[in-house]
Amino acid sequence: MDFWVWWLIAAGGFGIALVLTTMPELGMLGVGALAASGVAGVTDNVVIQVIVFAVVSTALILVVRPIARRSRTQSPELSSGIDALRGRSALVLERVDATSGRIKLAGEEWSARALGDEDSYEPGSQVSVVEIDGATAVVM
Structure with missing residues (x-):
């Protein structure tokens, strides 16, 4: 062979x-x-x-x-799921304070709360998403 x-x-x-x-x-x-x-x-x-x-x-x-x-x-360059929502801007729909509120994030309505205990955001203002805690966006 x-x-x-x-x-x-x-x-x-x-x-x-x-x-x-x-x-x-x-x-x-x-x-x-x-x-x-x-x-x-x-x-x-x-x-x-x-x-x-x-x-x-x-x-x-x-x-x-x-x-x-x-x-x-190396981490992937494309974020998905809740990782993709961190750092995005959102529109306040209902007053957001340390306990409750509603925002419009990525075309969807989310429950939200403020990062700081004394912080509050009025409807129509822009906020930034810091993290997602369960089904609630933590904003500042």
Whole structure:
């Protein structure tokens, strides 16, 4: 059997191991085995095939792993749910004080309360949403 077939079998083995263990490094080793298979189709020199396998696999691991690690630690740029409502402006519909009130936020009517105990906002004024506490917007 030719060496390129063995490299393809190795790539398949790495692919199966990748699926079973979810270790992305195994996928990169599989790509290295595919590159070595391509070289094996051109030359019968096993040393060159192993060098290509090692170089391609190592290069992928050194380049892709830091990018993947960085993308896992960064928070998503798109906020959704109540996170998207923080910092938005709202229109006061009914007087808002430390205990009750109504605002129009993102096209919907919300119950609201003021952040400070002494703060109050009259209808028609603009407020900023500090946080969402249950179904109540805390504004200032």
